Amino acid sequence: MGRIVIDEMRCKGCGICTIACPKKLIRLCEKVNIQGYAPAEAPNLEQCTGCALCAEICPDVAITVFK
Secondary structure (H helix, E strand, O other): OOEEEEOOOOOOOOOHHHHHOOOOOOEEOOOOOOOOOOOEEOOOOOOOOOOOHHHHHOOOOOEEEEO
C-alpha cells in the first residue's frame, strides 16, 4: 500500500500527474492556492500502489511517495 503527499505550494496544477497515475487517483483540486493555481489532490489513496509515476513525471517536484 502506497501513499503520496502533494505540496500544494509547489504544485502549479499542470495535471500531468493525473494522466500518469495508472489508477487515476489524482485530480486537480477546485480550490486555488496562494499562487493562483488549482493544485493536484489525491483524496482516495486506498488503491495507491506506490508506483511513483506521478512523482517522477511532476515538473515541479511537488509529489512525495511513501511505500
